[in-house]
Amino acid sequence: MERDPLFIHTPRYSQFDYGRDHPLRLFRLKLTVDLMEHYGLLKPPVETIEPPLVEEETLLTYHQPSYLEALRKAEEEGLANPAMGLGTQDNPVFPGVYTLSRLVVGGTLEGTRRALEGRRVFHIGGGMHHAHPERAEGFCYLNDIVIALKEAVNRGARVLYFDIDAHHCDAVQEAFYEDPRVLVVSFHQYGPDFYPGTGSLEETGEGEGRGYNLNLPLDRYTEDETLWWAYEHLLPPLLEAFKPDLLFTQLGVDAHRDDPLTSLFISTHFYERMAQDLASRWHGPWMAVGGGGYDLVNVARIWTLVWGAMVGREVPDTLPQSFLRVSIMEGYDGPNLRDLPGWSGTPQEVPQEVKERVAFLREACPLFQ
Numbered sequence: 460m461e462r463d464p465l466f467i468h469t470p471r472y473s474q475f476d477y478g479r480d481h482p483l484r485l486f487r488l489k490l491t492v493d494l495m496e497h498y499g500l501l502k503p504p505v506e507t508i509e510p511p512l513v514e515e516e517t518l519l520t521y522h523q524p525s526y527l528e529a530l531r532k533a534e535e536e537g538l539a540n541p542a543m544g545l546g547t548q549d550n551p552v553f554p555g556v557y558t559l560s561r562l563v564v565g566g567t568l569e570g571t572r573r574a575l576e577g578r579r580v581f582h583i584g585g586g587m588h589h590a591h592p593e594r595a596e597g598f599c600y601l602n603d604i605v606i607a608l609k610e611a612v613n614r615g616a617r618v619l620y621f622d623i624d625a626h627h628c629d630a631v632q633e634a635f636y637e638d639p640r641v642l643v644v645s646f647h648q649y650g651p652d653f654y655p656g657t658g659s660l661e662e663t664g665e666g667e668g669r670g671y672n673l674n675l676p677l678d679r680y681t682e683d684e685t686l687w688w689a690y691e692h693l694l695p696p697l698l699e700a701f702k703p704d705l706l707f708t709q710l711g712v713d714a715h716r717d718d719p720l721t722s723l724f725i726s727t728h729f730y731e732r733m734a735q736d737l738a739s740r741w742h743g744p745w746m747a748v749g750g751g752g753y754d755l756v757n758v759a760r761i762w763t764l765v766w767g768a769m770v771g772r773e774v775p776d777t778l779p780q781s782f783l784r785v786s787i788m789e790g791y792d793g794p795n796l797r798d799l800p801g802w803s804g805t806p807q808e809v810p811q812e813v814k815e816r817v818a819f820l821r822e823a824c825p826l827f828q
């Protein structure tokens with residue numbers, strides 16, 4: 460019997476602000492929590508806790524001391540350090556930048572510990588897959604994912620890490636590239652000038668980790684049915700063959716068709732179907748974190764649908780009035796929690812290139828042999 464699901468969040472997240480013109484708006488987290496509350500998804504048996512502030516010592520398991528020093532100075536003195544990515548357009552120095560980042564790591568780390576006890580956990584504030592040991596990047600300052608995965612591995616766990624964010628999880632790949640204990644699977648948009656530029660099909664791991672790093676690069680306008688085909692041919696068989704001690708999912712929502720920073724054509728239906736599928740197949744420890752997502756209304760809708768699936772609850776399609784009022788200001792004019800059918804575009808025949816890429820990955824990974 461699974462233990463009660465756990466949701467990790469703090470209203471403190473809303474006190475921080477990347478700045479007026481920054482695409483990452485922390486208000487999306489409050490909007491999500493309000494919507495989940497409306498549907499009763501945070502009531503018992505769901506347990507809710509606040510993220511603890513992680514100890515600086517724990518951050519040293521991944522980050523360099525000089526970088527942590529610079530990040531602390533950024534918070535205390537407002538000092539930029541462009542060589543370490545601090546004070547750039549993507550990673551501004553703002554009040555509380557270090558505290559916020561420590562809360563994010565604390566939440567994902569605590570969540571992972573609790574998940575390992577046999578629970579399903581969601582920390583929507585987590586998912587900072589671009590933060591590097593010595594520099595901030597891609598809106599990320601501290602890498603909650605790598606720090607939590609390192610601890611899981613040190614406790615003897617083998618982890619299947621699945622990243623559905625529209626951007627490649629460059630720093631996570633780098634951290635476990637030679638480590639077969641963390642099977643990294645990432646689906647992401649890939650092409651000239653698309654951030655971060657890593658994540659090609661051929662990057663499959665090295666040394667003992669060879670075949671344990673699987674990237675599925677996606678072309679612009681990839682729609683639900685194609686992505687679902689790829690998912691079905693990779694994730695369920697990998698879960699079955701790898702039998703991880705922990706499933707860790709990064710649920711970036713920026714693959715959605717309406718996301719302003721990306722060009723994929725994924726709808727709410729894919730995310731919900733994927734979460735339902737994982738929930739029906741996987742009854743072991745499951746840690747989920749958020750990630751990208753720059754259309755606030757979509758972030759709230761999709762993470763609500765995913766959490767509904769994780770806790771096994773039907774979520775009605777009608778949105779509350781309070782949410783609709785905010786939605787209109789954000790430019791969303793649909794009345795429903797789910798996208799209209801066909802929002803992802805007309806289902807096509809799965810493109811031959813996608814079939815070939817999936818075949819390549821199945822060939823590269825020893826778990827398929």
Ligand SMILES: [Zn+2]
Pocket residue numbers: 624625626711713750751752
């Ligand atoms: Zn992203």
